[in-house]
Amino acid sequence: MSVTVPRAPHAPEGLQSKSPALPAPRFRLRRVLSRSPMHLVLIVIGVIWAVPVIGLLVTSFRTTGAVATSGWWTELTHPAFTPENYRGAATFMDLGAAAVNSLAIAVPATVGAVIVSAVAAYALARMPFRGRLPILLLVIALQVTPPQLTLVPVLRLFNTIGLTGSTPAVWLYQIGFTIPFGVFLLYGFFASVPAELLEAAALDGAGEFTIFRRIVLPTATPVLAALAMLQFIWSWNDLLTPLLFLGGGSENAPFTVQIAGLLQATGEGQETLAAAALLSVLLPLTVLLLLQRYFVRGILGGAVKG
Structure with missing residues (x-):
């Protein structure tokens, strides 16, 4: 003889998995306190x-x-x-020439660093070839090399080939020491691009350069903008490299070199130096504020994806 065990009545379907909800004010207070x-x-x-x-x-x-x-x-x-300090800074410095010289250094260095880093990162991330992993590890390891250790050897090299005292010498040095970080930042983003997307473009007849230029680069705009912003600000604020490769009294001296010379040549006080320093950071500060959202998205994209 079989015994039938009565089943417990089922709760309504919408109430089975719900837990008691916290009152809205208490939930908001807890969220605020947790943050x-x-x-x-x-x-x-x-x-x-x-x-x-x-x-x-x-x-x-x-x-x-x-x-x-x-x-x-x-x-x-x-x-x-x-406001006399700003008039004094404008009197002792050629603000127009300093701004032009700083732009002549920062803009080409930024463009060159972004282009070279993007091409190198794409090749290491999406183009299989022998020795790719050791090259990637070597490039990333170069980030720990202090630039100060290379100043004397690079200066001797530039003296030999006749680049010392010219703006291209500063470009080459700044670009060279940005490439390892640029490759590290862009590699993770390029490696995360769906392979199906690139394969579909290849089946449609697109070559490697076309895929890179029309598909990969547009999707990497935030990361490229973040790298460009970091390179521009670093190049604009760099004192040691232009001072060493251009010389303190060069007519190509940027803002940083002229501000350093303002103290050494005229003996101006802190107030005039502060005014000159604020005038020099107006442009990079404007660039940072305008591209801030691209900077945050780019850094997160390069760091998280991979």
């Missing part, structure tokens, strides 16, 4: 980064006597600002 430590850390980092910039800005408007007797933070309670 508070992260927000606090970001605020602290932001303040640490902002304080030197604020100090530079305030110093650029202070008088010589105030700079000699008190710190810049005292101006926040007893302000005594003057």
